[in-house]
Amino acid sequence: MEPLPDLAALSDEQLKSLIDDLQQEEQEVSYRRRLLHGKIDILRAELVSRLQKQEGAGEGPLSEVDVDKLAAILAGKAAPPEA
Helix, strand or coil, X not given: CCCCCCHXXXXXXXXXXXXXXXXXXXXXXXXXXXXXXXXXXXXXXXXHHHHHHHXXXXXXXXXXXXXXXXXXXXXXXXXXXXX
């Protein structure tokens, strides 16, 4: 991000122009952010759909969890598994 110029050295017209430029840039960034959020929502929905299908087939992400070991880890009684 560029630093602001010496504001005292700018004319009123230059200040107005700078404001307009920055507002335009903000609108472009905001639009891009909304597009990214939309894509993220679509990807998350797809992931949820896939996980629900796997769970229905008995092969969901929790089917391999050792609940007793997880409980011991969370209780601080065992070391977490190494990655």
